[in-house]
Amino acid sequence: MNGTGTVHGAVARQARLRPQATAVVCGADRVSYAELDRRADAYAAELISSGVRPGGMVPVLLPRSVDLVVALLAVLKCGAAYAVPDLRWPHVRVQDVIDQLDPPLVITRPPMWDPGRVDHIRPAPDDEDAAATVFFTSGTTGRAKGVISPHRATMRLFAQPSVRLPIGRTMPQVAPGCWDAFSLELWGMLATGGTSVIVETDFLLPQHLRALTVDTIFLTSALFEVAVDEDIDCFAGIATVLTGGERMSQDHARRFLRRFPTSTLINCYGPVETCVFVTAHRVRPEDCAAAGGVPVGLPMPHTEVHVLTRTGMAAVGAIGEIGVSGHGLALGYLNAPALTRERFVTVEVDGLPRRVYRTGDLGQVTDQGVLHFRGRLDRQVKIAGHRVEPAELEAVSMSVPGVRTSRVMPVLAEGGGRNGLALYYTADPGAPAPAALRRYLASRLPSYLVPHTVRRIDAFPFSATGKIDTEALLEL
Numbered sequence: 001m002n003g004t005g006t007v008h009g010a011v012a013r014q015a016r017l018r019p020q021a022t023a024v025v026c027g028a029d030r031v032s033y034a035e036l037d038r039r040a041d042a043y044a045a046e047l048i049s050s051g052v053r054p055g056g057m058v059p060v061l062l063p064r065s066v067d068l069v070v071a072l073l074a075v076l077k078c079g080a081a082y083a084v085p086d087l088r089w090p091h092v093r094v095q096d097v098i099d100q101l102d103p104p105l106v107i108t109r110p111p112m113w114d115p116g117r118v119d120h121i122r123p124a125p126d127d128e129d130a131a132a133t134v135f136f137t138s139g140t141t142g143r144a145k146g147v148i149s150p151h152r153a154t155m156r157l158f159a160q161p162s163v164r165l166p167i168g169r170t171m172p173q174v175a176p177g178c179w180d181a182f183s184l185e186l187w188g189m190l191a192t193g194g195t196s197v198i199v200e201t202d203f204l205l206p207q208h209l210r211a212l213t214v215d216t217i218f219l220t221s222a223l224f225e226v227a228v229d230e231d232i233d234c235f236a237g238i239a240t241v242l243t244g245g246e247r248m249s250q251d252h253a254r255r256f257l258r259r260f261p262t263s264t265l266i267n268c269y270g271p272v273e274t275c276v277f278v279t280a281h282r283v284r285p286e287d288c289a290a291a292g293g294v295p296v297g298l299p300m301p302h303t304e305v306h307v308l309t310r311t312g313m314a315a316v317g318a319i320g321e322i323g324v325s326g327h328g329l330a331l332g333y334l335n336a337p338a339l340t341r342e343r344f345v346t347v348e349v350d351g352l353p354r355r356v357y358r359t360g361d362l363g364q365v366t367d368q369g370v371l372h373f374r375g376r377l378d379r380q381v382k383i384a385g386h387r388v389e390p391a392e393l394e395a396v397s398m399s400v401p402g403v404r405t406s407r408v409m410p411v412l413a414e415g416g417g418r419n420g421l422a423l424y425y426t427a428d429p430g431a432p433a434p435a436a437l438r439r440y441l442a443s444r445l446p447s448y449l450v451p452h453t454v455r456r457i458d459a460f461p462f463s464a465t466g467k468i469d470t471e472a473l474l475e476l
Contacts, residue, residue, distance in 0.1 A: 004128055004151070004152045004155035004156045004159050004302065004327060005126070005128055005151070005155050006076070006126050006127065006128050006130075006132070006151040006155070007076055007132055007151050007154055007155060007187050007191060008040070008073055008076040008077050008123075009126050010155060010158075010187075010190070010191035010192075011023075011033070011036070011037060011040075011073060011187075011190045011191060012037055014033050014190065014191070014192075014193045015033040015034050015036070015037035017193065018033055018193055019032060019033055019034035020032050020033075020034065021033055021193065021195075022195045023035075023036045023189075023190055023195065023196070024036060024066050024069050024190075024195070024196050024198065025195060025196070025197045025198065026064070026065055026066050026197075026198040027198075027200070029065075029066050031066050033190075033193075036066075036069065036070065036073070036190075037073070039070045039111070039113065040070050040073035040074045040077060041074075041077065042113035042114060043070055043071065043074035043111040043112075043113040044073075044074040044075075044077035044078050044123070045113070045114075046074075046111075046112070046113050046114070047074055047075065047078050047080075047105075048078055048122075050104070050105055051104040051105065052075065052078045052080050052104050052105065053078065053079065053080065053104070054078065054079025054080065054124045054125075054130070055079065055080065055130070055131070056078070056079075056080040056081070056103065056104050057080065057081045057082075057083060057101040057102070057103055057131070057134055058075045058078075058080050058081070058082050058083070058101075058103050058104065058105065058106070058107060059082075059083045059084075059085060059097065059098050059101055059103055059106050059107070060072060060075065060082050060083070060084050060107045060177070061084075061085060061087065061094070061106060061107065061108045062084075062107065062108070062109075062110065063087060064173065064198050064199075064200065065110075065198065066198070067110040067111055068084070068177070069186065069190075069196070069198075070111050071107050071111050072084070072177075072186075074111065075107075076132060076151075077123050077124070078123075078124060079123075079124025079125070079127070079130065080124075081130075081131035081132055081133055081134055081148065082132075082133055082134075082177075083097065083101055083133065083134040083135075083136065083146070083177075083178070084133075084176070084177020084178055084182070085097045085098070085136065085177075085178060086176045086177070086178050086446060088176075088202075088446065088447065089446050090443055090444050090445065090446075092444060093144060093444065093445065093446065096143055096144065097136055097144055097146070100143075100144075100146055100334055100335055101134065101146070101334070127151070128150065128151045128152040128155065129150050129151070129152060130150060130151060131148050131149070131150055131331055132149060132150055132151040132153075132154060133149050133154075133183065134146045134147065134148050134149070134334055135147045135149060135178060135179065135180050135272050136178045137178075137272050137386075137387050138386070138387060138388045138389040138392045138449065139389055139392055140389045140391040140392060140395070141391075141392070141395060142392055142395035142396045142399065143392075145333060145334075145336070146333060146334025146335070146336075147272050147273055147330045147333060147334070148330055148331040148332055148333070148334055149180070149183075149272075149275050149330050149331070150330075150331055152302075152327040152328075153274070153275035153327060153328045153329065153330065154183045154187050154191075154275055154276070155191065155327075156300065156301055156302040156303065156326070156327040156328055157183075157184065157188065157275070157276055157277060157300060157301075157328075158187075158188060158191050158192050159301045159302060160301045165188075165242070165266070165277070165280055165300065166240055166264055166266075167188050167189075167192065167194070167216050167240065167242075168194065168214075168215035168216040168239055168240055169189075169193075169194045169195060169215060169216075170189070170194060170195045170197060170213070170214040170215050170216065171185055171188060171189050171194065171195075171196060171197065171214055171215075171216045171217065171218075172185065172196075172197045172198075172199045172204060172208075172212055172214050172217060173185040173186050173189075173196045173197065173198045173199065174199050174201060174202070174203065174204050175218070179272075179385075179386070180270075180272045180275050180276045181218055181276065181385075183275065183276055184218055184242075184276045184277075185218060197212065197213075197214055199212070203223060203384075204217060204219060204223060204227075205223070205226070205227070206226075206227050206230050206231035206234035207231075207234075209227065209234040209235065209238070210231075210234045213237075214238065215237075215238060215239045215240065216238070216239065216240040216241075216242070217238055217240075217241055217242070218242040218243070218244075219241065219242070219243050220243065220244070220245040220246065220382075220384065220385030221243050221244060221245050221246040221247065221248055221249070221385075222245070222246060222384060222385065223385070224241070224243045224248075224252065224256075225249055225252045228252045228255055228256055229252070232255065232256065232259050233259075235256070235259075235260055235263065236260075238263065239263060239264060240263070240264040240266065241256070241263065241264070241265050241266070242266045242268055242280075243265070243266070243267060243268065244267065244268035244269055244270070244277070244296075245382050245385040246382045246385075247293065247294075247373060248267045248283070248293070248294040250287070250288045250289065250290075250293060250294055251288075253265060253267075253283050253287065253288050253294060254285070254288035254289075257283065257284075257285055257288065258285075264282060265282070265283040266280050266281065266282055266283070267280070267281045267283050267294050267295070267296055267297065268280045268281075268296065268297070269296035269297070269371065269373055270328075271357075271359050271361070271387065272330075272387065273324075273329065273330045273343065273344075273357050273359070274303070274324045274328040274329060274330070274357060274359075275328045275330070276328075277300055278299060278300060278303055278305060278322075278324050278328065278371075279296045279297040279298055279299050279300065279303075279305060279371050280296075280297045280298070280300065281294070281295050281296055281297025281298065281370070282297075292364075292372055293372065295366075295370045295371060295372050296371050296372065296373050297370060297371060298369055298370060298371070299326075299369075299371075300328065302326050302327035302328070303324065303325075303326040303327065303328050304324070304325045304326050304349075304354075305322065305323070305324060305363075305365065305369075305371050306322075306323040306324070306325065306347065306349060306356060307319070307320040307321070307322060307323070307363055307364065307365050308320050308321045308322075308323045308347065308356075308358065309321075312347075312348070313347075313349070316365060316366070316367050317364065317365070317366065317367065318364065319362055319363070319364045319374050320362070320363070320364075321358055321359065321360065321361065321362060321363075321377060322359045322361045322362065322363035322371070322373075323347060323356040323357065323358055323359065324356065324357045324359060325347075325349070325354045325355060325356045325357070329344065329355060329357050330344075330357070332344060343357060343358055344356070344357050344358075345358060360376060360377045360378050360380060361373060361374075361375070361376055361377070362374040362375045362376065362377060379391065381410045383410075383420060383421065383448045383449075384448045386446075386448045386449075388421070388448065388449060390408035390409070390410075390421065391408075392445075392449065393406075393408045393421065393423060393441070393445065393449050393451065394406045394407065394408050394423075396441060396444055396445060397423060397425060397437065397441060398425075400431070400432060400437060400440060401431070402427050402428045402429075402430055402431025402432065403425050403426075403427050403431055403432070403437070404425070404426045404427055404428060405425065405426050405460065406423055406424065406425040406426075407423070407424050407425075407460065407468055407470075407473065408421050408422070408423050408424075408451065409421070409422045409424070409470060409473065409474060410422075411452055411453065420451065420452035420453075421449070421450075421451040421452060421453075422451055422452065422453040422454075422455070422474075423437075423438075423441075423451040423453070423454045423455070424455050424456075424457055424460070424473060424476070425437070425454070425455075425456055425457070426456070426457060426458065426459060426460065427456055431456075433456070434454040434455060434456055435454070437454055438450065438451065438454045441454075455476070457476060460473065461473055461476075
């Protein structure tokens, strides 16, 4: 045991400490910690009688609601892990996720339970190294990629919340459950005695921020920029703004801090394989003019950052691949042992072997230990806060009869932000026209993976090295 505990154990502890405090708000529905824990215990007894066992994986197909929170807690109390497919996904993608999980059952209806069975539950052993959730992200094979995350990965974020992550007492829950930000927004409150406010919207836009009474929010970098541009006063009353997912705009950070000098703005970094955040940095006015951009900061508790070369550790100040070790690491990829071995490697650190996740991101660490993000080693990009593998879109498009080859490129907005994706393809006679191909892709993929632009071309341009010339492609 590493001392960070389990998610459901932390919520039960809050139920003992502050039983009548409000745990979850969803519209007019307000649930106390005592009532939330009682409902989850009763439903866990039902799940156990239905065959849910420690080590199992249970997909939960419910909309954001108190019922969803009860179901997730109940699954955890059984010693199993939950997965929350996005209900907006096409049916074929949801079914593929369920097939990958091979679950004992699928939760599709609000929890029903017998209150009299609460005393009969025998909770699973409190194992912080056990799987808690399976996140799903874009893969390279045309299928969603499952990332198995243990309890300790989530709980280490809140072990010392004031050190790196000064979360407050109320936070909106907006992120889909398949995304690791969901763990921040929900468990960040319930594990620390705060209130999770479930919001019926897909994104927090200025009009939503004005209507909320919360003290902490998380926004992707792109949404933060939209809010600053369109209605900067929507942040009034919000003490802490956490942002991440893409490089922070120094201009937008400057304008925010100028308008709200007493608010806390945190720039965060972390791939899903390390559960939400690896590092965090409180943005200061001087960061907004620094030549190297706004840093992503120092490691979270129980987390270490390494900059790697092909043969070992990079020198301080050198640019290399970001590696992460510590409690936040995923157990591995679902049903993908070879990929797990490829990305989670053993690296010698200070003379000792350490399990390290190679992120594929480029970074640079100062002599004070502060991390700066410097780009990607591969083609992976962020679209609307979602990590996207262009190869997944290419694989699905090339499964269409008549499509020979396809190439996906990020569409850049002014200032370097990514608005979406453009797909270029070559095809045989009789293949779908661009509009028809886009409709097909929309029926198979989540909205953030559907290309904004689809173009059929006669042939791809190539560079002198024999690779597709991406600059020439974008000029077509």
